[in-house]
Each structure stands twice: as structure tokens, then as C-alpha cells.
Amino acid sequence: MNDLESARTVPTEARGRWFLRGVRGALSVPGFILASAFVGFAGLARDAGLTLAQVVFMTGMVWALPAKVVLVGAILAGSSLPAAAFAVALSSVRLAPMVVALTPELRDANTRPWVLYLLSHFVAVTSWVLAMEQLRHVPRSMRTAYYAGLGSTLVVMNMAVVATVFLIAGRLPPLLSAALFFLTPLYFVTSLWGSARERASHLAMIFGLALGPVFHVVTPGFDLLAAGLLAGSGAFASHLLWRRRRGA
Amino acid sequence: MTFTALDAWWWPYLFILIGGWLATDFWRFLGVYLGGRISEDSDLLVLVRCIATGLVAAVIANLIVFPTGALATTPLLLRIFAAGAGFLAYLVGGQRVTVGIVVGEAVLGLGMLAMPVL
Structure with a gap:
């Protein structure tokens, strides 16, 4: 029996079982940390003046947390739609190489393209890290079912988290809500460092941390772009320098 | 055209769709398209x-x-x-x-x- 036939004769219950295993994969320590970060995000969005429905909609449609933080930041700063879209797009370029890396792991010979396009929506740091860890233990023909369970659970779970926090955030004592708002920067300052692939990305992160507040004062409205471009190209230049020195 | 520029109920959602969804899923879809080519x-x-x-x-x-x-x-x-x-x-x-x-x-x-x- 060749691959094509075996895939067609896979019983639906098997797919269902692997989907459920994906659901279970989402209910893990990384999934819990992500949910905590969404607690902080919900507080941020609430302060920015968004409504409950808008925040839940944004969580489902955008999904990636850095992109949402940038979008809320742009809304807070009163940016125009093109400027906001540009800033969000620039902060999400990283999604493309992540999906490029994940796609070959997900598909088998007869996976339909629309399935991959649909599943790619679930790609964000947490689900990507979990998938890259777990997929090798999943039979190839079951990987799309597994990732569908993992990704959709994370999205739906955090839509619920955001809605819940949104409703209670106004009634929390100041100490608790300050601690909640602090979760987002803490989560990203650590997980961004951990997700960096090369030394240059670590350098870009350090430059960006230093330049962000500076440009916020110097060029308000253009601060994120300016800081990102300068920090990124500076780090990239040192990456080229390091390589030349190593090569010489 | 800021987030609060229009008073219509659908404007914030359109803002989120274009400024958020399109700006992120564009890269995800591009990633699938490029596959192993890059x-x-x-x-x-x-x-x-x-x-x-x-x-x-x-x-x-x-x-x-x-x-x-x-x-x-x-x-x-x-x-x-x-x-x-x-x-x-x-x-x-x-x-x-x-x-x-x-x-x-x-x-x-x-x-x-x-x-x-x-």
C-alpha cells in the first residue's frame, strides 16, 4: 500500500484521537504561561479603551501576542490605519520563517494546501515551540490533526482568558492589576531572548530595549519603527563583522 | 484614519482586520507559500x-x-x-x-x- 492509499484509509477516529492529544498538549506549562501573558494583555487593551468584543475579536484574528501589543500600542498612540498596519506587519515578519520551518514537518504527500494555510493562522511563539518539540512523536499523517487540536485550543482558551480578565480587571486592587500588567513585558523580555536563533538577535534585542524609550521621546509616533530598524541593522552589521573576523 | 476616527460600530473591527489580521496572516501565508524554498x-x-x-x-x-x-x-x-x-x-x-x-x-x-x- 503506498502513502496515498494509507492516508485515505485512515479512520476518522484516529484523527479525532490525535486532535484530542493536541488539545492536551495545549494544557501544559508553556500554555499556562501564555495564558498569564494574555491576562496582562487584556488589562493593557482594557486601559487602551477597547471594548470586550473588540479585544476577543483581536485575540482570535491576530493571535500573535507581540503583534497585538504593537496594535494596541498604535491605537493608544493615535496612529493612522496604514501606520498601525505597517508597524504590526514589521513586528510579525518573524512569523514567515517560523511557518517556513514548520510546514515541512506538518505535511505529508497528500496534505491539501488549504489545510496548511488554515493551520498557519495558529502559528505564534508558544504553539510553534510546542509543535516543533512534539510533532516528531506524532505519526506523519496525524500531524495536521494534532496541530489543529493544539493551535485551536490555545486560541480559544486565551479568547476566554481575555474575556474573563476584561470583565474583572476594573475591580482588582492596584497591586494585583499592576502585577498583571507587568506580566506581558516580563514574559516577552524572557521568551524573546529564548527564541533568538543567533547572537545578532540577542544584540538586536538589547539595542531595541535601549532605543525604544529614547525614540519614544525623540520621534513619537515613529518610535517603534525607528528603534527596530536601527537596532536590527546595527545588530546585523555586527553579525557580518563577526563572520568576517571568524572567516579571516 | 485612527482607531477612533469613525463613529460606526464596524470601524474598529475593520481597523483590527486590516491593521492586525492582514498584517500578521500575510506573513504566515507567505511562509506556507515559500515552504522549503527559502x-x-x-x-x-x-x-x-x-x-x-x-x-x-x-x-x-x-x-x-x-x-x-x-x-x-x-x-x-x-x-x-x-x-x-x-x-x-x-x-x-x-x-x-x-x-x-x-x-x-x-x-x-x-x-x-x-x-x-x-
Whole structure:
């Protein structure tokens, strides 16, 4: 029996079982940390003046947390739609190489393209890290079912988290809500460092941390772009320098 | 055309769709399309990753230095110190995100309790 036939004769219950295993994969320590970060995000969005429905909609449609933080930041700063879209797009370029890396792991010979396009929506740091860890233990023909369970659970779970926090955030004592708002920067300052692939990305992160507040004062409205471009190209230049020195 | 430019109920959703959904899923769809065609090690992707990382870092720094809501009532030095302590704990504690979050939050909480102004 060749691959094509075996895939067609896979019983639906098997797919269902692997989907459920994906659901279970989402209910893990990384999934819990992500949910905590969404607690902080919900507080941020609430302060920015968004409504409950808008925040839940944004969580489902955008999904990636850095992109949402940038979008809320742009809304807070009163940016125009093109400027906001540009800033969000620039902060999400990283999604493309992540999906490029994940796609070959997900598909088998007869996976339909629309399935991959649909599943790619679930790609964000947490689900990507979990998938890259777990997929090798999943039979190839079951990987799309597994990732569908993992990704959709994370999205739906955090839509619920955001809605819940949104409703209670106004009634929390100041100490608790300050601690909640602090979760987002803490989560990203650590997980961004951990997700960096090369030394240059670590350098870009350090430059960006230093330049962000500076440009916020110097060029308000253009601060994120300016800081990102300068920090990124500076780090990239040192990456080229390091390589030349190593090569010489 | 800002988020609050139009009074219509659908405008914020359109803003989120174009400014958020389109701006992120564009890259995801491009990633699927490119599949294995791009080398993950190419210099162009390193540059792109560096700019993206620097940009997200700038967002984080601004959240710490210019916060909104309840965090805005805390002293700037306390926030920077708490974030730095959390990050150091993360590096020392085997790069576990949980360690960084717990330490950073503990420093912030203790600092707030120690300040009688709050």
C-alpha cells in the first residue's frame, strides 16, 4: 500500500484521537504561561479603551501576542490605519520563517494546501515551540490533526482568558492589576531572548530595549519603527563583522 | 484614519482586520507559500529577524518605561529594577521563563508594598 492509499484509509477516529492529544498538549506549562501573558494583555487593551468584543475579536484574528501589543500600542498612540498596519506587519515578519520551518514537518504527500494555510493562522511563539518539540512523536499523517487540536485550543482558551480578565480587571486592587500588567513585558523580555536563533538577535534585542524609550521621546509616533530598524541593522552589521573576523 | 476616527460600530473591527489580521496572516501565508524554498540561514532572513526582534524589544521597553493603568503609579526605577531582576533570574535559572516571571513579579510586589505612597 503506498502513502496515498494509507492516508485515505485512515479512520476518522484516529484523527479525532490525535486532535484530542493536541488539545492536551495545549494544557501544559508553556500554555499556562501564555495564558498569564494574555491576562496582562487584556488589562493593557482594557486601559487602551477597547471594548470586550473588540479585544476577543483581536485575540482570535491576530493571535500573535507581540503583534497585538504593537496594535494596541498604535491605537493608544493615535496612529493612522496604514501606520498601525505597517508597524504590526514589521513586528510579525518573524512569523514567515517560523511557518517556513514548520510546514515541512506538518505535511505529508497528500496534505491539501488549504489545510496548511488554515493551520498557519495558529502559528505564534508558544504553539510553534510546542509543535516543533512534539510533532516528531506524532505519526506523519496525524500531524495536521494534532496541530489543529493544539493551535485551536490555545486560541480559544486565551479568547476566554481575555474575556474573563476584561470583565474583572476594573475591580482588582492596584497591586494585583499592576502585577498583571507587568506580566506581558516580563514574559516577552524572557521568551524573546529564548527564541533568538543567533547572537545578532540577542544584540538586536538589547539595542531595541535601549532605543525604544529614547525614540519614544525623540520621534513619537515613529518610535517603534525607528528603534527596530536601527537596532536590527546595527545588530546585523555586527553579525557580518563577526563572520568576517571568524572567516579571516 | 485612527482607531477612533469613525463613529460606526464596524470601524474598529475593520481597523483590527486590516491593521492586525492582514498584517500578521500575510506573513504566515507567505511562509506556507515559500515552504522549503527559502534557506533559514540566508543573510536576508537574519536581517529581517534582527529588525523584528529589535522592534518587539522596543515595544517591551516602552511598556516598562511608559506604562498605562495601575503600573503608571509605580516608580520608574522600581519597574526597571524589577524587570532587570526578572531577566537576570531567567538567565541564571537555566533560561526558564517561569523563573524570570516569578522573580520579576516578586520584586515589583515587594517594592510596591514597601512604598507608603501607594
